[in-house]
Amino acid sequence: xxxxxxLVIGRHxxxxxxxxxxxxxxxxxxxxxxxxxxxxxxxxxxxxxRLVLLGGGIEKESEDKxxxxxxxLNPQITIIQHYGGGSGLLSAEIYEALKG
Amino acid sequence: xxxxxxxxxxxxxxANHGWLNSYHTFSFANYYNPERMHFGALRVLNxxxxxxxxGFGKHPHDNMEIIxxxxxxxxxxxxxxxxxxVIKNGDIQVMSAGTGIFHSEYNKDREQRVKFLQIWVFxxxxxxxxxxxxxxxxADDRHNKLQQIxxxxxxxxxxxxxxxxxxxxxxxxxxxxxxxxxKAKGNGVYIFNLSGDIKVNDQILNTRDGYGIWDTDKxxxxxxxxxxxxxxxxxxxx
Numbered sequence: 548x549x550x551x552x553x554l555v556i557g558r559h560x561x562x563x564x565x566x567x568x569x570x571x572x573x574x575x576x577x578x579x580x581x582x583x584x585x586x587x588x589x590x591x592x593x594x595x596x597r598l599v600l601l602g603g604g605i606e607k608e609s610e611d612k613x614x615x616x617x618x619x620l621n622p623q624i625t626i627i628q629h630y631g632g633g634s635g636l637l638s639a640e641i642y643e644a645l646k647g
Numbered sequence: 648x649x650x651x652x653x654x655x656x657x658x659x660x661x662a663n664h665g666w667l668n669s670y671h672t673f674s675f676a677n678y679y680n681p682e683r684m685h686f687g688a689l690r691v692l693n694x695x696x697x698x699x700x701x702g703f704g705k706h707p708h709d710n711m712e713i714i715x716x717x718x719x720x721x722x723x724x725x726x727x728x729x730x731x732x733v734i735k736n737g738d739i740q741v742m743s744a745g746t747g748i749f750h751s752e753y754n755k756d757r758e759q760r761v762k763f764l765q766i767w768v769f770x771x772x773x774x775x776x777x778x779x780x781x782x783x784x785x786a787d788d789r790h791n792k793l794q795q796i797x798x799x800x801x802x803x804x805x806x807x808x809x810x811x812x813x814x815x816x817x818x819x820x821x822x823x824x825x826x827x828x829x830k831a832k833g834n835g836v837y838i839f840n841l842s843g844d845i846k847v848n849d850q851i852l853n854t855r856d857g858y859g860i861w862d863t864d865k866x867x868x869x870x871x872x873x874x875x876x877x878x879x880x881x882x883x884x885x
Contacts, residue, residue, distance in 0.1 A: 559747035562707040603709030632709035639674040
């Protein structure tokens with residue numbers, strides 16, 4: 548079974564690591580974590596993500612640049628803000644986002 | 648006309664981890680109910696009991712306003728901003744997680760359990776500097792009247808958060824009634840009944856029932872028995 552690929556972007560390395568680990572706790576999901584915009588752009592270009600989670604610390608300018616780039620490559624991509632930082636909200640946020 | 652939603656206590660999500668017994672008003676951790684995601688900016692209302700000597704190990708948060716209200720017992724708080732504090736019954740604690748914070752919460756008491764409310768509110772701005780605060784409330788200030796315990800304003804009564812929200816506690820004797828006037832247009836109020844029975848307009852709430860009301864400027868609360876309750880006024884968002 549193909550896993551649902553999720554790109555997680557966040558500036559705080561430990562929180563990013565936590566979010567990636569928690570996403571990967573679900574056997575149906577696979578997370579790729581990036582803390583730098585350029586890494587995220589390369590990862591997005593080379594993978595088929597269903598969902599992008601924007602974590603904490605991403606400046607407005609970066610967020611706009613990333614979202615525009617992602618949508619130009621895949622207009623259907625779902626991009627959501629992840630609130631809470633690897634908290635009890637994560638699974639519900641992803642389920643809601645994947646509902647479309 | 649006012650819109651309302653009733654969440655009876657027994658319909659909440661429930662997770663018993665042994666050391667932690669938690670009731671979730673809204674989807675949290677393994678409890679996922681698409682009909683119970685949030686009430687406006689109010690995203691988490693967890694009614695937690697932590698066993699003696701147990702607690703939440705170090706874990707991160709970002710971009711969330713986190714409020715803790717101990718109802719019984721004491722919790723020791725430590726965080727990555729070097730804050731070490733004990734929050735007791737009668738206190739209220741607030742954290743703006745902002746760009747990121749790590750913290751732990753432990754019940755250091757070897758005999759007594761801790762009961763506390765864990766409340767999370769979406770912030771009105773992202774990536775703020777993390778901050779922590781706690782204050783001790785005067786219980787007399789909510790006897791038969793509403794006591795403001797949280798607002799958006801650092802200079803106002805209670806703690807403050809990055810959101811256009813106001814929280815009040817009330818401890819009413821049977822028969823006492825009051826009117827609550829909403830502070831901001833577009834806000835709604837989630838009422839969580841801590842004990843006893845109250846009536847909000849015509850709706851009876853029993854212990855631990857929750858009731859959301861919006862598209863209104865005011866409502867009436869009446870204590871049907873001696874009762875304690877929490878009002879959380881928050882923006883209703885989109």
